[in-house]
Structure formats: C-alpha cells, structure tokens
Amino acid sequence: MKMIMAIVQDKDSNKVSSQLAKAQVQATRFNSAGSFLRSGNTTFMIGIEDERVEEVIEIIHQASRSRKQFMTPPLNMDSIMDSGSSFPIEVEVGGGTVFVLPIDSFRHF
Amino acid sequence: MKMIMAIVQDKDSNKVSSQLAKAQVQATRFNSAGSFLRSGNTTFMIGIEDERVEEVIEIIHQASRSRKQFMTPPLNMDSIMDSGSSFPIEVEVGGGTVFVLPIDSFRHF
C-alpha cells in the first residue's frame, strides 16, 4: 500500500473527489494553503494498493488544471522577486503536486 | 519512530484525544473530510516509538465507534451507486482508518 498526498487548486477539488469516488478510490480531504501565494488549496490523502498508484495519479491529472494567478509581492518579499516595486506579478500555479510515500501497515475498524 | 495517520469520526475525536493524553501519547489534530460522504471527520497525526504503535492503535480502536450515516447520492453519482434515483442510502462509516508510515528522523526544539 502507498500513501498519495496530492495538492490541487480549490476550483478542481470537487471534480477530483467525484472522479476518485467513480473509480472506487477512498480519500480524505484537507483545507490547506500554499506557503508562497498564501491562498487556499486542497490536499487529498489517499491510501491505495501499489498497483493502482499510477491510475490514481492519472485521475488527479485529468481532473485538475494549471492556471495563472496574480499576486502582489508583500513589501518584505521584494528581495525575493527582485522586482523593486509592488506591482502585481503573474504566477503560474500547477494543476497538481503529488507525493507518493511508503506505508508500513493499514488497519480499518 | 513511526508516523500514525488515523481518521476518526468527529463524534469520537475528543475521546480519542483524552485517551491519548492519559497514555502520555503526543498528537496533532486536523479537521478533514471524507471524500465520499463529504462530511467532516478528524485526522490525528502521531509520531510514536516503534514499540508503542500497537498500543496507540488499540487506544484509537477502543475510543471510536462505527456508525450508519444516510447520504443522498448527488445526481451525477447515480452511475456509481446504480441506484437510478436520489433516495437516501445508508452507508456504514467505520470507527477508524489507520495508516502507519516509516519516519527517517525526528527533531524537537
């Protein structure tokens, strides 16, 4: 069994949930936030048999979209963005960021 | 050290917390939601010595209950449930779903 942690944009989270349910894939959802843009996103935690990992990643990939978002760098981050001013900059946010972790054991009661 | 991720029903989360504290088990709680029923539940994240993993799972097992919940399948899920209509169906929700993951290292400051 593997643990999939997948971060998707809030706009795609209901589509991801219903596509997982259609494929009989059980999952748990968390409200999360990006550390950079500080806007909300959704993290799915999915315990799944090893042989279905690629299928689940493909379901998430099909159900999510990358989008451009505008952010105004806070004054103290100017040094990061080298922008020297606070005009809004365009940031591309991906459809999904997916980590696969090993699981030692699973119990359900 | 192992990482236990345990999903329990909201109704049992305070009992689980106090039983863990009584056993001197440290834990962190997250508000989460089931991907299928979309209703709220609670996820505990527990870093614990290898030799206490079974004891902690037993504490969670004793403090949680399985219950029946009613759900009305949204129209687009009819194909999943083959119910062809939107009458409420009864779903059995377990007391706990528990994953045990390996930990490489731990730091506390």
Added chain:
Amino acid sequence: MKMIMAIVQDKDSNKVSSQLAKAQVQATRFNSAGSFLRSGNTTFMIGIEDERVEEVIEIIHQASRSRKQFMTPPLNMDSIMDSGSSFPIEVEVGGGTVFVLPIDSFRHF
C-alpha cells in the same frame, strides 16, 4: 526527496513561511491543533531534495520560538496531572516538532 512535516506555533507561522519563500523552498500549510492543549497550531508539509533537509530544518528552527502557555486541566484530566484541582498549570510549548519521512516519487503537472 524527503517529506518534512513540521508543527510550529501559530505566532511563528508567517515568519516560517516568508523565510522558506526567501530560500526558494516550496511548502503547504495546514491549520492544526495540539492534542494536549487543544489550542491551534500550524503544520507545514514540505517536499524537498535530500541534500536540503538540514537547511530547511535550520530555517524552521531560526524562525520559531518556544513559549510558556497556561492551561487549566479539564476536570476529567486530573488523574493525568495528579493535581487534584483545577488551578492553571504552566506548560512549555516548543518552537517546533519536525518529522522527516521518505518519499518514493514526486509528480508535478
């Protein structure tokens, strides 16, 4: 790649976020709560190359503080604290609790 799960006090979470961004470290934040004090805290989930794990832990360490908090043990916890009464007790809460977990694979789309 490794997964870092780091629990810090809410008061330090914005400082941790901006120091991670300055170091070009991507992260996801979750609102969480301590199981013992039941007060809110923040959990960072960070997927990072193996050779940057120590650097990221140091960033979190520098940006977080340990503090004393008062708690009034609820009546049913008296047996834990052996205090026999409900006077507030002082609890030292650390700056950070950090777990490092192995990652099998990573995808971004």
